[in-house]
Amino acid sequence: MTRRFVFSLATIALGVTVALGTLDTAAQQRRSTGAASFVAPKTPWGDPDIQGLWPSGDWRRVPLQRPENLGTRSELTPEEFEERERQAATDSAADAAEFATEATTATINNSPPSYWQDRGSAKLQASLIVDPPNGRLPARVPQVEQRVAARAAARQGRGPSDSWEDRSLYERCITRGITSFLPTLYNNGNEILQSPGYVVIRHEMINETRIVPITDRPFSTIKTYMGEARGRWEGNTLVVETTNFLTDKAAISGTPTSDKLRLIERFTRIDAHTLRYELTVDDRDTWVQPWKVSFDLGEDPNYPLIEYACHEGNYAMSNILRAARVAEAAGQPKP
């Protein structure tokens, strides 16, 4: 009896400790409002200094869209957060295991293995999308379905791998587009460099560099995959507006975008080692309203960008095309 009582007390104490620990950790994850005493550093020429290495892989566990059952709740409950932490700890332990176990070898599936990937840590934020308030992509306008149909009609009779040109720009190592701050499987490094009149943004994935002039010069009519950018400072925030995207094959989160696509990014150093990143996607010919992503990037001087000259050994492309030819020779219908 006494022993059971002591055990119960110990269990309660442990439970309280775990719960408090979770709350502590959750509080640390809460979105920072920035310290009131923080003074944003300046470059020698007087612009706010947002330079640094800002990898986004730590956000991999936060989905772009919020699960519908969370409604307009932007943060997880302590219990939900604890579950994310538990999963992160499990993954971390599996990654660090020196010897393979049944659990790590018996569950192979046709997705990239863990050693290819950035894992990310548990976050209190429920979704990367913060607006609309339900954290979900807005409804698509009817023109999107017409666009999808037109693209399908243009491809009528073609298989997905008749030529390398049938494959995505991403697979072809051409571009991931300028939504590259959104975390992906790996190569989540980002670097910002500044010089008088320019801000340079580098993304590790697909080796992309964006050179943003700080200017109010009007946009041209020249369209490119990465679009045409204009930067300006609003207080300590860098605002980058980008438009003039090539629409061929362009898509965001699986939705083909229109030539009205306009992206507005805001970068604000909210403390010495944290950069708030905000991205507003405005494409009235695609979604019924603009939508916004926001998350805070931690500076990591130990995450230098490593060259990712993706095209040089892209055996995947020749393998994919060969696989399609073998399927044709075997008389398999094109998918």
Next chain:
Amino acid sequence: MKTTTNLFAAALMAAFALPSLAHHSFSAEFDESKPITLKGKVTKMEWINPHSWIHIDVVGDDGKTVPWMIEAGTPNTMVRRGFTRESLQTGAEIVVQGYLSKDGANRANGFSITFTDGRRLFVGGSAPGTPN
């Protein structure tokens, strides 16, 4: 020492495939219905983008040596996990679990790669010669 070879394609696999999120499509390149286990000796490691490739020699049941290519992760991630050019030496024996390429060539995706004693590859600090 004669390399023991174990080459088979399992008939069963998980009934679902997660969405392909890598920069290229797994399902267009590898056959999810053909999981494969290979045991062989490393002949070369290609540290190339977008993915590394490990070349191994596999001795078949008929005693013939067959070269295979195994797709591994991006060099960037592997380096960050402590994997270096010293980690996988020519001649090392490894066991690969993965998926056969769709064109039927001797290529596979390396989902799980271990040394023959069960130590895992690509885990920071565990591969021989890598810093902890």
